[in-house]
Amino acid sequence: MRITNNTMTYNFLNSLTKNLEKESKIQEQLADGKIIHRPSDDPIKAVRSLRNNTSLSVNTQYTQNAKDAQSWMQTTDGAMSDLSSIMTSIKEKVVQASNGTNDQQAVQAIGTDIDGLINQIVNIGNTKIGDRYIFAGQKDKTTPFVRSGDVVTYDGDLNKISMPLQPGMVSPNQDSVNLTGKDVFGSGGTEILNNLLEIKQHLMSGTSADQQWLSSTGLANLDTDHASILQAQTALGSRMSMYEMAGNMLEGNNTIITQDLASNEDLDIPKAVTDLKTSETVYQTALQAAAKIMQVSLADFL
Structure with missing residues (x-):
């Protein structure tokens, strides 16, 4: 050569x-x-990085969903606790008013107190997280509860807000994070409120017949309504626990995927x-x- x-x-x-x-x-x-800047640097590692980055992006979105859901439900749980406390206060006042030792004027004064507590309940019903009403269903930009005299209307809807934690079909029973007006206040979103207004009306009348009604029907309705609120809060608590556990798992997955990316690319x-x-x-x-x-x-x- x-x-x-x-x-x-x-x-x-x-x-x-x-x-x-x-x-x-x-x-x-x-x-x-970084080892890889273009697929030609290492085709196998490039494909692996693409897969890991896709997984990390999806997992990060579900992790954020879990955080948003927990924030929403924690706010809701706080509001439900406040509702429960007010219901307890109302029962104490009704017991006091119906014990047969108060004159009509004293009973009416208790009615005025309870009227103020009903206003507090309406305000709690209009609790917001950011600019969204938590009890308005999917109409979360609309003020759900409006009181006019002795009439309260519910202007939200009964639809669930879902924040899924995994791919697939969204399930309202599994993925929902909100309580609607119906979940909290019964039929039409106002049943419990209407019962409270009826109690207030009997208190404002204050006759012996009204006091008798309060000691039987009024207190029975209060117990039933309070139990309903506690049941809704308990169901919410179960979902909160589920989202918390899922969020922890997703955070762990983020750590693992990030480590895999680093091992592949660093x-x-x-x-x-x-x-x-x-x-x-x-x-x-x-x-x-x-x-x-x-x-x-x-x-x-x-």
């Missing part, structure tokens, strides 16, 4: 170019600590620095050798 000066020069320049490309690639990797910096130094040394040595090779010509033999 005939080796000419041109062949030697070409081979040298080709090797030098490859060395520069390797050095440039290592410098690019050191710049951000550069072994000490090794890369060593490789860069070696490449630079090879490059400098090659240049020194080239200085001698490239000077040789026919004139050197004349």
Whole structure:
């Protein structure tokens, strides 16, 4: 095989170019600590990174859903606890008013107190998280409860707000985070409120017949309504626990996927620095050798 000066020069320049490309690639990797910058760097790792990034994106969204759901339900649980406390206060006042020892004026005064408590309940029914009403169903930008005199209307709907934690069909029973007006206050979203208004009306009348009604029917309705509120809060608590556990699992998955990404993409910096130094040394040595090779010509033999 005939080796000419041109062949030697070409081979040298080709090797030098490859060395520069390797050095440039290592410098690019050191710049951000990543092995892969394009699929051609390592097709297998590139596919693995794409899969991991997709999984991380989906898992991050479900993790955020879990956080949003817990925030929504914690706000709802707080409101339900306040409702329960007010119902207890109302019962205490009704017991006091119906014990037969109060005159009509005293009973009416208790009625005025309970009227104020009913207003508090309506305000709790209009609790918001951000700009969304928590008891309005999917009409969460509409004020759900409006009181006018002794009439309370519910302007929300009965639809559930779902925040799923996994792919697939959304299930209102499994993925819902809200309580509607009906869930909290019974039929039409106002049944319990109407019962409370009826109690208030009997108190404001204050006759002995009214006091008798309060001691029997009124207190019985209060017990039933309070139990209904507690039952709704208990069901909410079960979903809160489920979302909390799911959120913890999702957080754990995020950690695992992030570690897999790092293992697949992160550069072994000490090794890369060593490789860069070696490449630079090879490059400098090659240049020194080239200085001698490239000077040789026919004139050197004349």
